[in-house]
Amino acid sequence: MKFLLNDQCIEDNSLPSDFTALRYLREKRGLMGTKEGCASGDCGACTLLVGELNEGELRYSTFNSCITPVQSLAGKHVVSVEYLSQAEKLHPAQQALVEHHGSQCGFCTPGFVLSLASLYEEKQTCQQPIDRASVCDAISGNLCRCTGYRPIIDAGLSMTEIETGYVERLSKNDKVKQTLDELQCSASVDDYLSKPKNYLLPQDLDQLIAVKNIYPDGILIAGGTDLMLENTQRYHDFDTLIDLSQVSEMQGIREDGARLIIGASTTYSELEAYSASRYPHIYHLLGRIASCQIRNRGTIGGNVANASPIADLPPLLLAFDADIQLADSHGTLRNISIHDFYQGYKQTQLKQDEWIVSFTLSLDKLAHCHRFYKVSKRMEDDISSVMLAVRFATEDHQITDVRIAFGGMAATPIRALQAEARLCSAEVDDERALLEAIECLKKELTPLSDMRASASYRLDMACNLLRKGWLAVNQTDVVSFSGHGVSESILTSGMEGEAHA
């Protein structure tokens, strides 16, 4: 396996499949600037940058090195804090943090430096100014326990005004581009099936099928943002890992006729970028899922296949009646509705040798009124106590179709069928229908209590979130808070709305 680590080209074929990038830097390279704070992708002290060539352009993004297998970075440029300051010159992110007193104990600082450096690269590339929301997004996966963040945010906001004599931007480095080009070429000529390997990166479905036949026990990994916790929290050793992230048929988002097709290996970040100008409510939800670092790695397919009852995308897919395309190691393809996919707690229709290729959503249904509401203890990077995805199709002031799908309310992502039935065919503003639908929810949902929320709160939220959705279809959006600031303009929603209280 070959990759570019800072300014060093590295080839190492001796690594266990699950050996993390963090361990590689610290234990094999003596690069101690990258820290382990939690080994679960929650604190960001281990944040690194990964650079990859995309149509000749070099783009960098952040990731949590503590839960990323180093072999998944083959052919890419990995940047650690040691690379950013060269010849005694600090990177603008570093200089700004120093000038704003952005470090106290300093343990989290290298992670913040890389998150801010990533933001700096991105904003310089598209020549956009850096605003507060973009800084908070960039550091959404970085925890600091000392500063209270104010000086770090100020540092982020002032990066572009820093004069440090730091000349070269990362993404303008032609030498790096050239090296990555060479690494890509050498990877494609290398017939990777000829030598035994413990970490496989098939490039297309045919290769994936071939690999899966050679290594039938190989564990499938995409972003690894959940799977790797087995390794770092429960100390389970993986043998062979088969990485789905580069399988071309499983990548990307495209419209095909009346359908939107989302590849299973699409990351949250990719879906976030795609939906930004098209689907503002999906975009808003993605901002509430995990952190920037996790969204850069985690995939839609992983979130669905993992079958967690508290995952946020399954309710969304239920609301849009998504179809799932599956493939297996014999090359058999089949379609299944998301409504049939979940069988029980962490159980799905996926067979032993089967995986998700893509999701298909109807563009018509995407055009319906839809909302997503996520309730958690913290706005950024927290798991839902309750999540509601709701879609209303309306015609002539009547609800003609409705989907009410919840996360966190049962052993699987779940639809509230009785409530749906009660609202279907009702007048849009028939509050009695809403109240009866809410009564249905109370009967058909039996959530659990845990450390995130009590059962009674979950049920109360299910009811009130449905009310929020119903208000939205009645043109009364009640503000839903996010990680971003509360602007005065959105506070006018609900004014004089006593009738609905």
Add this chain to the structure above:
Amino acid sequence: MRKLPQDFSVDRQRTKKGNLPMHESAVKHVTGQAVYIDDMPEWPNELHVATGKATQAHADIVSINLDKVRAYPGVVDVIVQSDIPGEVDVSPVLSGDLLLAGNFVHYIGQAIFAVAATSLRAAKQAVELAEIVYQTREATLLPQQSLARQEFVLPTHTIQSGDVKSAMASAPHTIRSDMYIKGQEHFYLEGQISVAVPNEDGGVQVFASSQHPAEVQKLVARVLGLPVAQVLVETRRMGGGFGGKESQAAVLGCMAAVLAVRNRCPVKYRMPRQDDMVQTGKRHDFWNAYQVGFNEAGEILAAEYDMVGKCGCTADLSDGVVDRAMFHADNAYYLPNARISGYRGKTHTVSNTAFRGFGGPKGVILAENVIEEIACAVGKDALDVRKLNCYQAGKDTTPYGQKINDDVLPTLIEALEISSDYRARRHAIQAFNKRNAFLKKGLALTPVKFGISFTSKHLNQGGALVHVYTDGSVHISHGGTEMGQGLFTKVAQIVAKAFGIDYQRVNVSATRTDKVPNASPTAASAGTDLNGMAALDAVQTIKTRLCDFAVEHYGIESSDFAISDDLVHLGAETMSFPEFIKLAYMNRVSLSSTGFYKTPKIGYDRKAAKGRPFLYYSNGAAVSEVIVDTLTGEYKVTQVDILHDVGDSINAELDIGQIEGAFVQGMGWLTSEELSWDEKGRITTNSPANYKIPTSADVPEKFTVRLFERANSEESIYRSKAVGEPPLMLGISVWCALKDACASVCNHQYSPPLAAPATPEAVFYSMKAARDYQEARS
């Protein structure tokens, strides 16, 4: 003659142009060059530790079978309690904290055996293979239960003033209620860690991430059965401490040391995050029952408080923690007649420990909760009730008899009320709440008055060691530890200022027990007060010698000698500092000195429950504004304005950093950070995936911190005031603002109970209680 070194260049990047010194490690932090213990190079034969943890909260151990653990590949050594060569008790003050459990366990997670293996992974995998059979006993898991069962780790203490019984009986109004306040996980970003390296004399050197290296040293010596002088402990920096590395760090040092000496090799004990969150103590939960009597104006006439700390299974530092909760149950308010009882509840959970504020926050939140409730009861703005009850002339004695000698609090509150535009915002919020069906805003101004000094009198001492080298460079060591707060920077500033030399000449290095012995923990916000004063003492000793030398050498008067602006003034002549130091050296002047300080004036008579536990008080106040979604209980903090009293600030940038950081930590404690335990006594919030400290998105854009500019009336170091802990309690303003928003649902006729922390769920049900109250009345 040997050449003396030349004057060094002062071009290092340590200060912003013309501004205050930045943190001494700032550049090292951002470049990743700052070395934490886990970053030190490992020896090829270094071993790694993991411990086998109890799975029962309260049980006798019937049998232990560790055969599979010993046989696991990579395992080099496995020890149980009987393998500890010296004492097994590693309690900081009293007794009961065992390095390894014997035949009895009293919390889930308690270490029963320890493994040293060639890798941490092997050690962690091996410990899972132990076969341990328990005979379980009934467990006490809540402080209310320990009160009911009269199970305490230490005796109860009571403070009384006036005649509370008759004052309560004659009070026009009374409120009687109780509140449960949950604890807090420290979540220092660098987990607990120690590395022990045996030396050639049978002793050991320990690198510890500890706020109290001297205690690590003492306890390592105790478990090894060695004289203290055989153990050297070094702490360069911690990746955060917050009290969590005051007593808790010693266990790691001791375990690593026992295994290092047994195996004659370096041993590292680093707790992975989950172990850290399960096995080390946290902020105490408290259950506070209270009754207050007050008049129509909202003036408090009588207060009876029963405060029960959830101390966990042993005493640890809980005596001081519960005492400090009691000392702060008045917060900023005069209680003419009071009884405050503090109970040290024993529970079969991890032994709770120091956490920034050290019990104080549990007293302050009680006081502020009482104010909010009184305000609703008498129909006043809570700020007016606060101002009415605030310590002032004629209302200046605390329940424990210490006098408040200045008017800082009322002045500061008034100044913040004006600068934050409190009254206008209150009106705007009332109007907003009337008009908005789904959103409610809340506002609160809460003060803090925090006593500065360790309540254990003997800890109020500091030591320092100052060397001046022949090139004029200065080295300062002191007993304090650097955990990010900027102590090393401040003490270096003090040394530079005391000498009259450029700050760049002063160098800092690791805290070591062989440089300054028997040092107190860096805690109680007292780091700069104690160590800065000790450093000043050392500098003055050296300066006196230099003056005596100048008088003798140049035949000048001592009044003609001065060092200022980095120059030595000898009558009409001046000389550079390095030149003069070289001359002093050539004339055999001693250029090194220790320094010492002990806090004057303090003393508390425990029997009488009266005295002066604190040299002075640090004060502050915060105004927080929140907006709540009544459909879900979700909220945002939209504005925070803080005015805080640090006396004459030594470094305003560092002080503001402490204030902001403490505020957000206090806000986290009362908002998103919720510890959770199951019915077996197992902590279910054992990872950052389920325990949520604030992120940048939780901090409001409108966040203003200003310093209250007035010198300390006591003779503290350069008349500054301690800053580490007090502003944490300003986070209570967020909780009170949420409570205010909840009370707005019933037009402030009633202040509904609000859980602490006020999670969205807690806020939702508090609002529901307000709505229910409203409906019951209409």
